[in-house]
Amino acid sequence: MRLLDLSLQSPEENLACDEFLLDRVEHGDAEILRFWESTVPFVVLGVSQVLREHVAERACEADGIPVLRRCSAGGCVLQGPGCLNYTLVLTHDQHPEVATIRGSYCYILGRVCEVLRKRGLSASHKGTSDIAIGGQKVSGNAQKRRRRAILHHGTLLYGMDPALMERYLREPAERPQYRGDRTHRGFVRCLPLSADDLRAGIAEAFGAGPERIAVARAERAALKALARDKYATDEWTYRR
Numbered sequence: 001m002r003l004l005d006l007s008l009q010s011p012e013e014n015l016a017c018d019e020f021l022l023d024r025v026e027h028g029d030a031e032i033l034r035f036w037e038s039t040v041p042f043v044v045l046g047v048s049q050v051l052r053e054h055v056a057e058r059a060c061e062a063d064g065i066p067v068l069r070r071c072s073a074g075g076c077v078l079q080g081p082g083c084l085n086y087t088l089v090l091t092h093d094q095h096p097e098v099a100t101i102r103g104s105y106c107y108i109l110g111r112v113c114e115v116l117r118k119r120g121l122s123a124s125h126k127g128t129s130d131i132a133i134g135g136q137k138v139s140g141n142a143q144k145r146r147r148r149a150i151l152h153h154g155t156l157l158y159g160m161d162p163a164l165m166e167r168y169l170r171e172p173a174e175r176p177q178y179r180g181d182r183t184h185r186g187f188v189r190c191l192p193l194s195a196d197d198l199r200a201g202i203a204e205a206f207g208a209g210p211e212r213i214a215v216a217r218a219e220r221a222a223l224k225a226l227a228r229d230k231y232a233t234d235e236w237t238y239r240r
Helices: 011-026 057-063 101-118 162-168 195-205 217-231
Strands: 002-005 032-036 042-045 067-069 077-079 083-091 123-126 130-133 136-145 149-157
Touching: 011 032, 011 042, 011 067, 011 083, 011 149, 011 217, 032 195, 057 162, 077 083, 077 162, 083 195, 101 123, 101 130, 101 136, 101 149, 101 195
Parallel strands: 002 032, 042 067
Antiparallel strands: 032 083, 042 077, 083 149, 123 130, 130 136, 136 149
16 A cells, blocks of 8 residues: 655645545555645535535634535534544455445444554544544544545544634534534544654554655646646535
8 A cells, every 4th residue: 555645735735635546546546545734724524515504604704714625425524733634545356344334434443443542542433434532532534435446534633622613613413422412622632642653553554655655746737736626616615
């Protein structure tokens, strides 16, 4: 599995990169693990979510927080410093465990939980796609599936203030049972680990690296085009 540690300048490019990598693996490239972290906060919706139901638009506008939409399903989240993202693009041939949605979450999150438990944290897979410690969420995950490959990306919170989530995100109407009636601030917590420790653990869990790959100039141009023509457009963000 190839390892790519690449955080791009803009939120749109970071979202576009995940879809770009999925396209490459779907058309024959090797499986890949990517790490990235945004230098600026932004809100990102799941592909099918209705924006006004999940985003505190006035607060985002007042504070200059961009609102974008990703290509995968899942819930609305706040990205930014203190939130390490990992992106896995896996093929059905090499990982038959990902054949079903439930099976793929159990397989992938099981490996991530094992990494955290090795570091002394009682992590467990909760709900459909969360990882929690002591009943508090530390990681949310989402997927997009193609015929040959799946895109699985997740957050690993290690330094983000949950109070910001309450400012920029509405409380969801649908929530996992283990959350109860807790607000974002009461439901979410950060991992007591560094970003570098998390990178090392996830890479080890999925057999990525140790050599890291780069993105060629032509690929960068394609990424920028996808970010500009899709992820940066109101047509995509406000589609629902």
